[in-house]
Amino acid sequence: MKPKFFKSRNGNIPLPVFFPDATRAVIRSIDTADLESTKTSGILVNTFHLWRELGEGVLEKFDGIGNFMDWRGAIISDSGGFQVMSVIKSGVMKGKITDQGVIFFPSAKKKIILTPEKSIQFQFELKTDMVIVLDDFTDPKSDRKAAKISVERTIAWAKRSKTEFERICKDKKIAKNKRPYILGVVQGGIFLDLRKYCAEELVKIGFDGLGYGGWPMTGDGKFDLDSAKTIADNAPEDYFLYGLGVGKPDDIVDCAKLGYNIFDCVLPTRDARHGRLYVYNSKSISDIDIRKPGFYSFYTPEKQKYFSDKSPVSLACDCLLCKKYSKGYLAHLFKIKDFTAGRLATIHNLRFYGIIMEKLREALDRK
Numbered sequence: 001m002k003p004k005f006f007k008s009r010n011g012n013i014p015l016p017v018f019f020p021d022a023t024r025a026v027i028r029s030i031d032t033a034d035l036e037s038t039k040t041s042g043i044l045v046n047t048f049h050l051w052r053e054l055g056e057g058v059l060e061k062f063d064g065i066g067n068f069m070d071w072r073g074a075i076i077s078d079s080g081g082f083q084v085m086s087v088i089k090s091g092v093m094k095g096k097i098t099d100q101g102v103i104f105f106p107s108a109k110k111k112i113i114l115t116p117e118k119s120i121q122f123q124f125e126l127k128t129d130m131v132i133v134l135d136d137f138t139d140p141k142s143d144r145k146a147a148k149i150s151v152e153r154t155i156a157w158a159k160r161s162k163t164e165f166e167r168i169c170k171d172k173k174i175a176k177n178k179r180p181y182i183l184g185v186v187q188g189g190i191f192l193d194l195r196k197y198c199a200e201e202l203v204k205i206g207f208d209g210l211g212y213g214g215w216p217m218t219g220d221g222k223f224d225l226d227s228a229k230t231i232a233d234n235a236p237e238d239y240f241l242y243g244l245g246v247g248k249p250d251d252i253v254d255c256a257k258l259g260y261n262i263f264d265c266v267l268p269t270r271d272a273r274h275g276r277l278y279v280y281n282s283k284s285i286s287d288i289d290i291r292k293p294g295f296y297s298f299y300t301p302e303k304q305k306y307f308s309d310k311s312p313v314s315l316a317c318d319c320l321l322c323k324k325y326s327k328g329y330l331a332h333l334f335k336i337k338d339f340t341a342g343r344l345a346t347i348h349n350l351r352f353y354g355i356i357m358e359k360l361r362e363a364l365d366r367k
Helices: 031-036 047-053 055-062 067-068 081-089 118-128 142-172 192-205 225-233 249-258 268-275 320-324 327-335 339-366
Strands: 005-008 011-014 017-020 042-046 074-078 095-097 102-107 110-114 130-132 179-185 209-212 238-242 262-265 277-280 296-299
Touching: 005 074, 017 074, 017 339, 031 296, 031 339, 042 047, 047 110, 047 118, 055 067, 055 118, 067 074, 074 095, 081 095, 081 102, 110 118, 118 130, 118 142, 118 225, 142 192, 142 296, 179 192, 179 238, 192 209, 209 225, 209 277, 209 327, 225 249, 238 249, 249 339, 268 277, 268 296, 268 339, 320 339, 327 339
Parallel strands: 017 262, 042 074, 074 130, 130 179, 179 209, 209 238, 238 262
Antiparallel strands: 005 011, 095 102, 102 110, 277 296
16 A cells, blocks of 8 residues: 655655755755745755764764754655765766775875765664665666666665664664664666666565656656656555655656655755746646646746736745735845845745645545
């Protein structure tokens, strides 16, 4: 039976759900009070960045990342596999990927190693509600041979991660109903047989869900729905299906039809800071129909025609921006580059995504 709730330390959250990326324990331009006002249920933090920047000492004093940032909603900790691979494969940071783990060289005299075990250990220090195993991100440019290597390494790391997870739970005497969820990540790139093989092997190890890993776009810029479907087809009925980094509204709706019930992405918050707001093409929240093509559009406040516009950004939204301010005022804030522009736009975009989840849940309830 498909899970209907995401269990967190602070209560059960109905599915599907969207977790905006609070990569470094903050969503840029807003605080937790703003976040709560958008009716956002949970956030995603990044293990790799927080491991490098905070370390365990700070987290011990605050008893977890939730207390550190004063967030009472659910929290998922991403292993940072995407970030790890991108900084090395792009040459931003010197390092190499080995079967042991990921080796970084921040300077000529310093070497640090992130292993699957260390990733799990640190995620327990974060005290999140779902931990994600360290995976070897399949580069979208990989040929079949390279993709196979990343899949085999992902499976091997997943086994080590699960073993470490069980060890910690045993040592800390954490009862099964008090443990965080643990998620395996499916790699394989565009090679559907490798995706299938990876999913099957992860299921043998035993997880609470499977994540759509890797780059979710095809070479022509379209969403790779075939890979998403392959993962869904090979997941047990009671597993969570997590669209890691899946953030375009249309893609979320399509994945939800396949059974995906958790999503995260930087898209709504990053777009907001750059003056790209998501707007439903409806006159009220009750009129929104996410099944219709073109159910939303983009609003960019820098256009001259908006500077004297007294209307709200959206009639189908109940966020702070839409209830209190006009298009004209938001256009002015972006023009003068005031921080408030990014704050209000971020609040709006997060509420937009919250409404998508509400509409998806309504559709499931009607079935």
